[in-house]
Amino acid sequence: MEEDIKNKLSRKNFLKLAGTACAATLASGLLDSKIGVAKEDGPMQEVEADLSKLPPELIKKNELLRMQQDLLNALKKERKERKWSMVLDLRKCIGCSACTLGCKAENVLPPGVVYRPVIDEEIGTYPNVTRRFTPRPCLQCDNPPCVPVCPVKATYKREDGIVVVDYYKCIGCRYCIVACPYNARSADFGELYTKDTPQLEAYESRPTYEYHKIWPRKKGKSPIGNARKCHFCIHRIERGLLPSCVTTCIGEATYFGDMNDPQALVTELIGSSNVIQLKKELGTNPKVYYLL
Amino acid sequence: MRLEKLFWFLSILGLTLCTPSLFVRLSEGLNPTHLGSYVTWGLWEAGYIYFVGLSAGAFLLSTLIYVFGVKKLKPIGKLSLLTALVTLLAAMLSIWVSLGHMERFPKLIFSTSFTSLMGWMVWFYTAYFILLLLELWFALRIDLVELSSQAGFRARLAKVLTFGKISTDLSSAARDERYLKILGSIGVPLAIAFHGGVGALFAVVGARPYWNTSLFPIIFLVGALLSGGAMLTFLSYLTLPQDNTREEIISFLGKIVFTFLIIDVILELTEFLVNFYAGIPAHVYGMKQVLFGKFWWVFFVVHLGLGVILPIFLFSRTKKSSRVIAIVSVLIALTFFAVRLNIVIPGLLMPQLEGLDRAFQEPRLVFHYFPTITEWLVQIWIAALAIFCFLIGFRLFPIMKRGV
Numbered sequence: 001m002e003e004d005i006k007n008k009l010s011r012k013n014f015l016k017l018a019g020t021a022c023a024a025t026l027a028s029g030l031l032d033s034k035i036g037v038a039k040e041d042g043p044m045q046e047v048e049a050d051l052s053k054l055p056p057e058l059i060k061k062n063e064l065l066r067m068q069q070d071l072l073n074a075l076k077k078e079r080k081e082r083k084w085s086m087v088l089d090l091r092k093c094i095g096c097s098a099c100t101l102g103c104k105a106e107n108v109l110p111p112g113v114v115y116r117p118v119i120d121e122e123i124g125t126y127p128n129v130t131r132r133f134t135p136r137p138c139l140q141c142d143n144p145p146c147v148p149v150c151p152v153k154a155t156y157k158r159e160d161g162i163v164v165v166d167y168y169k170c171i172g173c174r175y176c177i178v179a180c181p182y183n184a185r186s187a188d189f190g191e192l193y194t195k196d197t198p199q200l201e202a203y204e205s206r207p208t209y210e211y212h213k214i215w216p217r218k219k220g221k222s223p224i225g226n227a228r229k230c231h232f233c234i235h236r237i238e239r240g241l242l243p244s245c246v247t248t249c250i251g252e253a254t255y256f257g258d259m260n261d262p263q264a265l266v267t268e269l270i271g272s273s274n275v276i277q278l279k280k281e282l283g284t285n286p287k288v289y290y291l292l
Numbered sequence: 293m294r295l296e297k298l299f300w301f302l303s304i305l306g307l308t309l310c311t312p313s314l315f316v317r318l319s320e321g322l323n324p325t326h327l328g329s330y331v332t333w334g335l336w337e338a339g340y341i342y343f344v345g346l347s348a349g350a351f352l353l354s355t356l357i358y359v360f361g362v363k364k365l366k367p368i369g370k371l372s373l374l375t376a377l378v379t380l381l382a383a384m385l386s387i388w389v390s391l392g393h394m395e396r397f398p399k400l401i402f403s404t405s406f407t408s409l410m411g412w413m414v415w416f417y418t419a420y421f422i423l424l425l426l427e428l429w430f431a432l433r434i435d436l437v438e439l440s441s442q443a444g445f446r447a448r449l450a451k452v453l454t455f456g457k458i459s460t461d462l463s464s465a466a467r468d469e470r471y472l473k474i475l476g477s478i479g480v481p482l483a484i485a486f487h488g489g490v491g492a493l494f495a496v497v498g499a500r501p502y503w504n505t506s507l508f509p510i511i512f513l514v515g516a517l518l519s520g521g522a523m524l525t526f527l528s529y530l531t532l533p534q535d536n537t538r539e540e541i542i543s544f545l546g547k548i549v550f551t552f553l554i555i556d557v558i559l560e561l562t563e564f565l566v567n568f569y570a571g572i573p574a575h576v577y578g579m580k581q582v583l584f585g586k587f588w589w590v591f592f593v594v595h596l597g598l599g600v601i602l603p604i605f606l607f608s609r610t611k612k613s614s615r616v617i618a619i620v621s622v623l624i625a626l627t628f629f630a631v632r633l634n635i636v637i638p639g640l641l642m643p644q645l646e647g648l649d650r651a652f653q654e655p656r657l658v659f660h661y662f663p664t665i666t667e668w669l670v671q672i673w674i675a676a677l678a679i680f681c682f683l684i685g686f687r688l689f690p691i692m693k694r695g696v
Contacts, residue, residue, distance in 0.1 A: 100652060112329055112656030119647040136645060145499055148407035151414065152399040171399055172322070172392015174332045175410055181499035183644040186329035187392065189322050189656055225321055225392030278645070282498060 047075060047240035064247070066265050067257055072240055074258035080159035084232050085259040085287040086246075087269040088135055092253035095120050095133030102248035103137075106233065108208040110217070111191040115184075115230035116245055135254070137245065138163065138184040138230035139278065139286030146176040146185060155227070161287055162232050167215065167222040176227050181279050190224040209235050232256070259287070293686060294530045299679055306676025313669035322392055324666040328656035330648075331640045335633070335663040336390035339671050341490055342519070342632040343383035343678070344417075345512065346625070348487035349520015351376035351424070351479060353548070358427070358469075359476035364544060367537060368528045370435075370691045373428045374682060375524055380421060382678035389670055409493040416486035423482065427475045429453070430468045434460050435690040446688055487516045494635070502578035502639040505567075511559050518552040519628035522621040525549055529618035531692050539614055546617035549624065550607045557600060578638035585638075586660075590630045599627030637661060 051059060051069055059065045074082045097118045107115065119134040144163050147155055154169035155176050165176075177185040194201045207216040208223070212235050215223055233243035237256075241247075246256045257266035269275070275289050293299075316324050327334050354372035356362040388394055401418070404411040437458045440451035457464075491512030494503040525545040532538040567575045582591050603620040606612075641659055643649045649659050663671075685691065 097652075111654050114329075114652045114654065114657060117648065117651035117657075119645060119651045121647050134645070134647075136648070136651070145497070148405075149410070149497070151405055151408040151410035152396075152403045153405040169396075169399060169403065170393065171396040173390075173410060174392065175408070175493075177329065177332045178640065179497050179499055181644055183330060183648055187322075187327070187332050187656075189325075189327070190320070191323065191656060220321060222393070227392075 047072065049240040063252060063255070063265060064242075067242055067246065067255060068240075070257040070261060070264040070266070071237060071242060074261060074264075075238070075240060077258075077260075081260060082160040082258045083260040083287070084140065084161045084237070085257065085266050085270065085289065086137065086140075086232070086243075087255040087266050087275070087289045087291060089251075089253040089255070089269075089291040090132060090134060091291065092251040093118070093133040093135060094251045094253075095131065096250055098248045098250055099135055099245035099254060102244045103230070106236070106244035107210055108206050108217070109186075109228075110188060111193055112189050113186040113228050115186070115228075134290070135245070136182060136184065136278075137232075137288060139182055139284070139288040140230075140232065141284035141286045143283055143285045145179045145181060145282075145284060149175045149179045151175065162234060163229070164211065164231055164234070165227055165229060167211070167213075167226050170222070170226040172225040172227065174227060181282050181284060185227050185229045188223050188226055188228050190219060211235065212238070296530075296683065300683055303676045303679040303683065306672050307680060310669040310673035310676065313666045314673055316666050317389055317670050318394075322390075324664055326661055326664050326667070328658055328661070330643070330657060330659050331637065331661035333390075333636050333640060334661055335667045335671055336386050338629070338632040338636045339386035339674065340383050340390065341512075341635065342629050343379045343386060343674075344490060345487065345516035345628070345632070346520045346523050347376045347379040347383060348483045348513075348516040349518065349522075350379065350524045351420075351483050351520070352517060353521055353524055353545075354427075355476045355480050355483075358431075358472040359480060365541060367532060367692065368524070368541060370428065370431045370689075370693075371527060371531055372524050373424060373431060374685050374689075374691055375527055376520075377421075377424045377428065378678045378682045378685065379520075379523075380417070380424065381681060382674050384417065385674045385677070386671065389674075409489055409496065413486060413489055413493065416482060416489060420479070420482055420486060423475055423479050427472060427479070430471045430475070432689055432691075433457060433468055434465060435693045438693075439690055449688060450690075484513065488513050494639070499644065500639045501572070501575040502642075503635075505563065507559055507563055511556070511563070514552055514556050514559060515628065515631065518549065518556050519625055519631075521545065521549045521552060522624035522628075525621035526618050526625060529614055529621070531686070533692075542614040542617050543612070546607070546612065546621070549617075549621055550603075553600065553603060553607075553624065574642060577642040581638045581641050582634050585641075591634055594627050594630040595634070598623050599630065 049068055049072060051065065051072065054065065059069050074084075095118055100114065100116050100118055103109070103116045104114065109115065116135055116137040119136060121132045121134070123130050123132055140157075140161055140163050142157075142161070144157055147157055147163065150156075150170075151173060152169050152171055154166045154171070155163065156166075157163045172187070174187050177187055192200065192204045194204060205217050207214045209215075210223070210231065215221075217224070233241075233245075236243060243256055246254045255266050255269055257264040259267050259270060261267060269291065270289050272291055274292050276292055277284075277286050277289060325334065350372045353365075354369055354376065357365045357369040357372075388397060391397065400411070400414040404414065406412060433454060436450040436454050437460050440447050440454060440458075488509040491509035494500070495505060495508035498504055525542065528545060529538070529542055532541060564579060567579060582588070603624055606616055606620045609616070640661075643659055
């Protein structure tokens with residue numbers, strides 16, 4: 001029994017380590033090539049996670065591993081057969097904002113750009129008081145109001161459900177930002193964390209790896225001047241890694257998967273009786289569901 | 293032209309003093325603004341809708357002459373077209389500097405999305421710009437021919453611009469008028485489409501109840517006729533020679549401006565009263581900011597006081613000199629910028645989800661906004677350029693010649 005737990009821990013750690021190591025290797029390889037990696041509809045990246053050596057009961061029991069398996073299953077399908085969605089269990093969210101910062105770190109977001117803030121509400125009056133925390137990523141609406149308003153077709157909903165921004169096309173008019181009923185989009189104003197300080201830190205010019213490409217941070221170059229938003233970590237999920245906010249959530253409140261898969265964990269949860277969508281009356285039909 | 297020296301001085305002063313800010317904008321992008329990810333539209337977007345309203349209004353009044361045959365207004369036909377042209381230029385510059393990637397503007401033409409009203413606007417403005425140039429040419433042609441027989445640079449330029457069409461007989465004049473009528477007739481639905489379209493650009497955003505009303509496109513059109521008409525009235529007063537014709541024209545224009553002022557007030561009142569009665573928080577938040585927020589004086593003093601109450605008071609006096617009408621008109625035309633600011637910004641002040649303002653604290657993730665010095669100076673530069681271009685056009689071409 002103790003041996004099992006020790007093995008389980010070390011396997012989990014190994015998986016995380018292997019994943020990170022592979023990502024780092026891939027990243028350094030990319031840096032050498034100096035250009036973007038594959039195109040959006042290019043061949044799939046080599047999947048980095050491998051659960052084949054773990055006992056299936058463990059995968060079924062552990063939600064993170066189950067989502068990992070769901071992800072690998074989804075990647076076996078064609079992109080157009082997947083339908084990415086997220087479920088946020090507000091009963092479990094503790095408002096730590098690790099997801100906010102994990103996302104910031106993963107996507108190298110500058111000041112002024114946040115993909116997933118966590119709203120903190122106090123409900124009731126003492127002694128009958130509680131606090132509710134609501135993480136708000138891009139809700140990847142099925143009927144997105146931000147898409148038709150783009151004058152240059154720079155933002156669109158992909159076949160797998162993710163609403164993306166083409167950093168090459170976006171002219172930065174910010175009409176999409178204005179049109180979002182959830183304030184989910186940000187504008188990149190070229191801000192720096194260490195501006196007006198004695199030293200501009202090295203991390204300020206780190207590139208972001210969104211949309212399978214390398215985007216160094218240079219004045220006047222995209223994504224500076226563009227609209228930016230949560231994209232469910234496309235650069236991770238298409239390599240078999242769960243989105244950053246999912247893996248870093250310490251309350252285990254963030255679920256992700258392919259809702260076209262009847263066996264997936266998200267599909268089960270979306271069928272709960274306590275599931276809601278934000279601002280449902282607007283008809284946006286978001287693909288991020290909340291469990292109250 | 294009266295006050296011409298003042299306008300030359302102001303425009304050249306504006307252009308020279310504000311050019312450094314333009315360079316700051318071009319080199320630093322949108323960073324020198326106070327725009328953020330939440331209040332993401334501001335002064336320059338308000339400038340765009342302000343100038344495009346002036347343009348549409350001035351143009352629609354020109355159609356009174358060239359389409360609807362109001363002969364009385366003939367002397368200011370070319371003036372109204374020139375006004376429409378330079379304010380369109382200012383509008384285009386305002387929206388251009390507001391883009392995160394100014395250099396990608398060709399995509400608006402070459403990869404237009406026609407589900408987007410902004411996409412439509414670009415095509416409408418291009419067509420409208422060409423239409424204005426053509427109309428101005430037809431309206432000026434015979435005057436240019438007459439001018440070209442004189443000596444000097446103006447005469448030589450006039451000769452070139454006739455493009456060889458130098459006949460001045462009655463049949464060619466009639467042909468000019470026919471073309472003007474055709475162009476003007478195309479221009480009427482075009483102007484309604486593009487300025488109603490700008491209103492619709494805001495109105496169709498379901499996420500912003502402050503904008504999402506059916507009245508919005510109408511309010512924009514009425515606002516254009518009001519502000520553009522007022523601007524034209526003022527410019528007519530300055531440019532027309534002092535005689536009975538001027539008195540007649542100014543009096544007529546004054547009545548038009550007054551009528552649109554009343555209609556505009558009724559529409560604004562409707563918006564406020566209907567929304568406040570229902571009291572739905574998302575619908576009244578913006579209005580509450582306008583009336584009771586930090587910038588309440590922009591509405592009460594600038595718009596209501598100087599732009600509505602004082603004009604109505606002065607208009608209602610039995611003896612209205614042209615000068616009074618001109619003063620009232622310039623008040624309305626200038627204070628209308630406050631109305632445009634109060635359209636754009638309050639729509640963005642309310643968090644879409646309660647608590648979002650406190651969810652993540654960072655610069656540019658705030659729900660308040662005031663333009664930076666750079667933003668103001670760039671806007672002033674654009675206005676100065678419009679005045680400068682107007683003066684150049686006025687000096688180079690026989691705008692006030694009562695030819696055609």
